[in-house]
Each structure stands twice: as structure tokens, then as C-alpha cells.
Amino acid sequence: MKSSIFLFLLITTFTYGQIDLKPLKIGEMAPVISGTDQFGKSINSTEILPDQKILLIFYRGNWCPHCQIHLAKLQDNIVEISNKKVKVIVVTPETVEKTKETSNKWEATYSILHDTDNKIMEAYHVAFEVNKMNVPNYFEAVSKKVAENxxxxxxxxxxxxxxxIGNDGKIMYVQFDPDYKNRSDFDEIKKYL
Incomplete structure (x- = not known):
């Protein structure tokens, strides 16, 4: 039993442990989100929050199968989420051209922001460098896709x-897991709306 627990911890550490980031916590003030979405619309969270909550989702890229599934599920739930007075903002390090490609692929009606200079990702403590220590599995393939996108x-x-993020600008819900396969569940999120 002890050896299987040790093996699990060892594998988990080597697979995800190098990404040493701490998420923002529930109750903290959310950093400002600003940029231009794939439709050319200017987005600023300080203008949105008095009237709507914000559901902020970070995704790696349209090359990532787990991101594709998550974004498709988001689009499936967008009407119900939006009807609760929630603005959905999706943030990615992908280029502007790739955000438009992603939007077209998923017929996205939510805003997708290219994170210029990684400012939003850094403010929300989610940005990490793609290197062999942080991405030990599939490093070559991932680094190639990241460079392309x-x-x-x-x-x-x-x-x-x-x-x-609530109307008061405070974080109400956080899903954060360095294991890229684990994503937020929209049924769970709806409970907070």
C-alpha cells in the first residue's frame, strides 16, 4: 500500500508538480481583464461587472483536444449561462488569427481574448513557461504546437x-488544476450563478 501511494505521488510530481502556481482565492478582488475579442469588441471587466458577473476561462489552444471538448461544452451551455446575467470571457495566449479560427471552429458566441504579453494569465496566476521541466510529457509536440499557435x-x-467573478469584483468560484485534463464542470458552475 505504501509503495503504491509513493508511486502515485512520484508520478504526480513528475507530471504536474513543476508547475508551482497558486491560484487566486475565493473572496479576493479579481484583476482587471481588458482586451479586444475575436469580434473586434473592446472588453473591460470594470465596465461589465456592475451589470453582469464574469465567467473567465483560460485555455491552452485550439490544438489541445481537452480544450476543444471544454470549449464545445461551454458553447452548449452558453445560453443558460448568459441568461443568468453572466458575461463569458475566454483567454488564450494564441495569436489573434488563431482566436478567430477557434471562434469559427466552435461557432463561439462568447468573447475570446488574445492575451497580449500574457498579462491576464500572469495577473490570475495561471501562466507558466513551456519547458522540459514544466511539460515533461510530450514536450516536443507541445512546444511545437505552442510555437505555431x-x-x-x-x-x-x-x-x-x-x-x-461577482458583480462586486470578488472571485466567487475557482477551478485550478495543473493537470491539463481536469477542467471546470458547467453544471457545478451553474450552482454559483
Whole structure:
């Protein structure tokens, strides 16, 4: 029993333990989110929050199968979420062209922001560098995809986290897991709306 627990901890550490980030906590003030979405619309959280909550989702890229599934589920739930007076903002390090490609692929009606200089990801404590220590599995394949989609000078990915921000600007819900396969569940999020 002890050896199986040790083996699990060892595998978990080598697979995800190098991404040493601490998420923002429930009750903290959310950093400002600003940028231009794939439709050319200017987005600023300080203008949105008095009237709507914000569901903020970080995704790695449209090359990631887990991101594709998550974004498809988001679009399936968008009407119900939006009807609760919630603005959905999705943030990625992908280039503007790739955000438009993602939007078209999923017929996204939510806003997708290219995170210029990784500012939003850093403010929300989700940004990490793509290197052999942080991405021990599939490093070559992931680094190639990141370079293609983010540009050669931006080898950064987000932990695919989700934050729900209340009208008062405080964080109400956090899903944060360095294991890129684990994503927020929209049925769970709806309980907080």
C-alpha cells in the first residue's frame, strides 16, 4: 500500500508538480481583464461587472483536444449561462488569427481574448513557461504546437483554470488544476450563478 501511494505521488510530481502556481482565492478582488475579442469588441471587466458577473476561462489552444471538448461544452451551455446575467470571457495566449479560427471552429458566441504579453494569465496566476521541466510529457509536440499557435517568441501556456467573478469584483468560484485534463464542470458552475 505504501509503495503504491509513493508511486502515485512520484508520478504526480513528475507530471504536474513543476508547475508551482497558486491560484487566486475565493473572496479576493479579481484583476482587471481588458482586451479586444475575436469580434473586434473592446472588453473591460470594470465596465461589465456592475451589470453582469464574469465567467473567465483560460485555455491552452485550439490544438489541445481537452480544450476543444471544454470549449464545445461551454458553447452548449452558453445560453443558460448568459441568461443568468453572466458575461463569458475566454483567454488564450494564441495569436489573434488563431482566436478567430477557434471562434469559427466552435461557432463561439462568447468573447475570446488574445492575451497580449500574457498579462491576464500572469495577473490570475495561471501562466507558466513551456519547458522540459514544466511539460515533461510530450514536450516536443507541445512546444511545437505552442510555437505555431502563440508565435515563436511566446512559449507560455495557462493552467486551464476557471474563475467566476461577482458583480462586486470578488472571485466567487475557482477551478485550478495543473493537470491539463481536469477542467471546470458547467453544471457545478451553474450552482454559483
Amino acid at each position: 502563440n508565435g515563436m517568441d511566446n512559449m507560455v501556456l495557462p493552467v486551464p483554470a476557471t474563475y467566476l
